[in-house]
Amino acid sequence: MATRSAPLPKSITAIGKRPGAFESTAQGVESSPPLTKAAKELAQYPSHEVLLPIGGEIEFVTSYDIGNGIMAVPFYNIVDHSVNQNLGYSLEPVSNERMVEFIKDILANVEMLKMVPSGSALIDFFSQICTSIPPQSGDTRIEAADGRKVNSMLFLSPTHPGHAVVSGRNVRLGKSRHSALYSNASSNLTGSPSIVQFDPRIALAVDVDGDLYYSWPWEGFAHELAHAGHSASGTRTDRGVKYSLRIPEGPSEESCEYLTEGEELFTHSRPEARAYAGDQDGVDDSVSLRVNGTSIEVRLSKAEAELQSCFLERINMKSDENLRIALAVRRSIFGIGEWQITSEFGHSARPMYNAPKGATWKYTEHQILSQVQIVELMQLYPTLYHAIQAGATRVACDMHAN
Numbered sequence: 001m002a003t004r005s006a007p008l009p010k011s012i013t014a015i016g017k018r019p020g021a022f023e024s025t026a027q028g029v030e031s032s033p034p035l036t037k038a039a040k041e042l043a044q045y046p047s048h049e050v051l052l053p054i055g056g057e058i059e060f061v062t063s064y065d066i067g068n069g070i071m072a073v074p075f076y077n078i079v080d081h082s083v084n085q086n087l088g089y090s091l092e093p094v095s096n097e098r099m100v101e102f103i104k105d106i107l108a109n110v111e112m113l114k115m116v117p118s119g120s121a122l123i124d125f126f127s128q129i130c131t132s133i134p135p136q137s138g139d140t141r142i143e144a145a146d147g148r149k150v151n152s153m154l155f156l157s158p159t160h161p162g163h164a165v166v167s168g169r170n171v172r173l174g175k176s177r178h179s180a181l182y183s184n185a186s187s188n189l190t191g192s193p194s195i196v197q198f199d200p201r202i203a204l205a206v207d208v209d210g211d212l213y214y215s216w217p218w219e220g221f222a223h224e225l226a227h228a229g230h231s232a233s234g235t236r237t238d239r240g241v242k243y244s245l246r247i248p249e250g251p252s253e254e255s256c257e258y259l260t261e262g263e264e265l266f267t268h269s270r271p272e273a274r275a276y277a278g279d280q281d282g283v284d285d286s287v288s289l290r291v292n293g294t295s296i297e298v299r300l301s302k303a304e305a306e307l308q309s310c311f312l313e314r315i316n317m318k319s320d321e322n323l324r325i326a327l328a329v330r331r332s333i334f335g336i337g338e339w340q341i342t343s344e345f346g347h348s349a350r351p352m353y354n355a356p357k358g359a360t361w362k363y364t365e366h367q368i369l370s371q372v373q374i375v376e377l378m379q380l381y382p383t384l385y386h387a388i389q390a391g392a393t394r395v396a397c398d399m400h401a402n
């Protein structure tokens with residue numbers, strides 16, 4: 001669930017490879033055999049060749065528009081490759097069959113999120129941000145092969161478990177991750193597109209002193225979408241708050257215990273986490289927000305409070321109607337995070353992964369309930385809880401483990 005910024009060269013067009021260099025598309029190549037069933041299914045989604053940072057380079061990759069302002073990219077673990085530039089092996093393409101499954105699973109997650117107000121607001125946000133005119137130029141938009149800008153703010157990559165040795169360290173690949181493509185824009189109200197790598201079937205079981213919590217795929221998805229929403233709004237807070245919250249507590253590198261950065265606290269979004277961030281930052285402002293008819297109370301840190309007042313100031317200027325609309329869209333998801341959405345589903349949110357030392361709402365170990373096939377379960381059971389009670393979700397915690 002870490003969030004990172006992918007480095008981006010200054011001139012993206014200068015080093016872009018020719019369109020089609022990575023083609024593994026539904027269209028296939030000339031004189032190819034008739035389309036497979038999966039290729040036909042994939043062909044239903046409009047596709048674009050877009051420039052994305054892959055393993056330290058900018059490459060044209062095929063990207064499928066799956067609706068809701070979301071693009072799906074048929075390469076595994078793109079964020080891992082973006083942030084660990086010397087992984088030492090090339091990016092692995094996703095087969096058409098697997099890509100069709102991935103898209104269906106993602107859309108099942110989207111449908112689940114739409115069932116609760118905050119989840120619905122988060123999904124709506126990614127649709128609306130595409131059509132609202134950005135307050136600044138298109139410099140921070142993804143470029144397509146034809147030179148046009150792609151307005152989608154969210155690019156999804158499937159995950160695949162694996163390991164790589166990077167700078168002498170063994171890096172585990174395939175965890176849920178978010179990466180803003182333009183680091184500055186993600187935190188200065190400009191807004192940046194993101195890549196999220198995610199397994200849409202992943203569910204976690206978290207045991208805290210005998211209390212068992214489940215984290216369902218759509219809740220993990222909501223967590224990454226909240227990061228992406230912050231980046232798209234330019235309200236990511238790890239830059240401002242990070243250094244005040246990440247305090248080494250041990251004498252050496254190994255024994256350092258780092259506190260959690262503000263961005264994670266706000267994305268997890270449980271009230272204690274927000275209060276913690278606010279107190280640590282020396283500010284404890286509260287705002288009340290209406291989220292799709294539901295009122296939520298949000299305690300802000302200094303960094304968030306500053307962003308909040310910037311938003312209000314700009315929205316209230318009303319000198320530019322388009323700017324006002326764009327900012328209003330961005331403000332619409334202010335304060336929405338994993339806890340809020342989980343609560344609306346009516347069950348206990350998992351405590352926070354790697355929460356600050358001493359917090360009671362913290363855990364460090366979880367089991368992975370492997371491969372929850374939401375599409376199937378939604379057809380067979382009224383809720384996932386029924387599915388669990390019926391033993392339909394099997395516990396297989398070795399799949400993503402070492």
Ligand SMILES: [Zn+2]
Pocket residue numbers: 001002003223227264267
């Ligand atoms: Zn996170």
